[in-house]
Amino acid sequence: MPIINACLGIIYNKLENSVLLACRPEGKPFAGYWEFPGGKLERDESAFAALIRELNEELDIIVAIPNLSYLDQIEYQYPHALVTLDIILVTAWQNEPQPLEGQKLFWYQLDKDIELEPLLPTTAKIFELLANYL
Numbered sequence: 001m002p003i004i005n006a007c008l009g010i011i012y013n014k015l016e017n018s019v020l021l022a023c024r025p026e027g028k029p030f031a032g033y034w035e036f037p038g039g040k041l042e043r044d045e046s047a048f049a050a051l052i053r054e055l056n057e058e059l060d061i062i063v064a065i066p067n068l069s070y071l072d073q074i075e076y077q078y079p080h081a082l083v084t085l086d087i088i089l090v091t092a093w094q095n096e097p098q099p100l101e102g103q104k105l106f107w108y109q110l111d112k113d114i115e116l117e118p119l120l121p122t123t124a125k126i127f128e129l130l131a132n133y134l
């Protein structure tokens with residue numbers, strides 16, 4: 001069973017108490033599902049380096065290491081692979097996030113009970129985990 005190492009960013013707007021979610025675009029597996037922005041680690045790439053690269057490629061934002069905090073790692077068994085996900089909190093960034101890959105973006109307010117569906121299975125799991133950190 002292949003193992004995929006990926007990272008994702010919890011892009012947190014403290015004033016609004018919201019986090020940025022992206023909807024996976026057409027053509028990708030799980031198209032239409034809401035996820036946290038991020039992607040796969042390249043060979044020999046650290047989780048922070050991968051996240052900085054992915055956020056720039058997907059959202060046109062620039063993040064610096066002092067504004068990143070490593071929160072946790074979760075594993076999820078998909079039918080095709082075991083995915084490990086490094087979860088990284090992003091507390092500051094430059095530029096307004098842009099949907100560079102045609103994905104929909106949504107600032108999800110943590111204290112409002114908005115139904116956003118469908119979620120990747122890991123997104124629901126990560127929301128539970130965030131209650132410990134935010």
Ligand SMILES: Nc1nc2c([nH]c(=O)n2[C@@H]2O[C@H](COP(=O)(O)OP(=O)(O)OP(=O)(O)O)[C@@H](O)[C@H]2O)c(=O)[nH]1
Pocket residue numbers: 004006007008028030034035036037038039040076083085120122123
């Ligand atoms: N970005 C992101 N990926 C997630 C989340 N949850 C989750 O299981 N994944 C998985 O982590 C992996 C990262 O996927 P990706 O397709 O976004 O990565 P990528 O941009 O490198 O994909 P690409 O190979 O199509 O360019 C996928 O297997 C994806 O299903 C999440 O919340 N955000």
